[in-house]
Amino acid sequence: MRIVVIGGTGLIGGKLVEKLTARGHEAVPAAPSTGVDTLTGEGLAEVLKGAQVVVDVSNSPSFEDTAVLEFFTTSTRNLLAAEAGAGVGHHVALSVVGAERLPDSGYMRAKVAQEALIKDSGVPYSILRATQFFEFLDGIAATSTDGSAVRLSGSLFQPVAAEDVAATLTDVVLAAPANGTVELGGPESHGLADLVREHLGRKGDPREVVADDAAGYFGAVIDDQSLRPGENPRLGDLTYDKWAAR
Template identity: 65%
Template sequence: MKIVVIGGTGLIGSKLVDRLRTDGHDVLPASPNTGVDSITGEGLDEALKGAQVVVDVSNSPSFEDSAVLEFFRTSTGNLGAAEAAAGVGHHVALSVVGSDALPDSGYLRAKVAQEELIKGSGIPYSIVRATQFFEFVKGIAAGSTEGDTVRLPSSLLQPLASDDVVAEVARVAVAAPLNGTTEVAGPEELHLDEFVRTGLAAEKDPREVVTDESVGYFGANPRGRELLPGPGARLAGTRFADWLDSRR
């Protein structure tokens, strides 16, 4: 099976390409680095020739509200047109758990817009919504740091390892289209502040993490269970403590 991975040179994409190739599939990593640009359309038609599945794990280079919305709208529109022309039978996209529950976040609004375009494209599809990755600890901290202090709310989340995200996306990619959405999350609920505190301590990062319920999270204000998966989500097996131990 020929599978094209849009964003195939990034964190998730590169691992997904390796996983699918190991499973015996003909996989093309597609990104501007490989001459395929879903924004300009460069190389897209050629890349999709003969493809049965397209997996989109790309991400916007800018998280500014208007820029990220434009990225996902343009990229998804171009992919839909190219897939229709090439006769692609399955479009798979990686999205975010809680996207439609936190409209204050420009990034999550953009992911909802992406999902709606996919649903309206007429191409059989599967959307995989994932919770935050363990690898995001430093990025979350960077966006919430003032001086030597990180301020975060105690919102609940259920993070997971990127390898577990890859395993779920790979499973969905080679199965029949869902024409719907599935969720994948980690095995345990953690508080956002404690998640980052534990992660930074493991990296011997000296910043203090202070619990502050007045601050937001990348433009959103999760105060309940917005970042948690719903019933029926697939739960990965890797716990945060074990993942940290594996990196030491």
């Protein structure tokens, strides 16, 4: 089966291409570096020829509110239109658990808008909503640093390893279109501030992590339910300890 992976040179995309290829499929990474630009539409018609499935794991280069909304809506419209023209039978997209619960976050609003376009497109689809990746812990700390301190909510979240995201995506891609949403979380819940504190401590980072619920998460106030999946989610295999040991 020919499967085109938009964002196929990135963290998740690269792992997904490897896993699909190992299963005997023709997995084609598509990104600006390979001549495919979903914002302009450049290269889309060519790369989608003969594709049965398209997976969109691309991400906005900017998280500024207007820019991130423009990226996800424009690229998704262009991609879905090209898929309809090419007769693609399954659109798979990676999104974020709890996006609709954080309207104060421009990034989450953009992901909700992307999901709505997919659902209204008429192209059979599956959406995988994942929780935050362990690989993002350094970035979360960086954006929450205030002087020598890192201020983060103490609310619970349920992060997952990128490896488990790619593995679950592989299963979703190779299954029939769900025409719905699948949620994925890590095997354990952690306090956000607690896990970042542990993570920085393992690396010898001297910054103090302060639990401050007013600090929010990328512009949104969160609680214990904001970033965790609902009932009966799929769960990754790697705990933080196992991931960190790698």
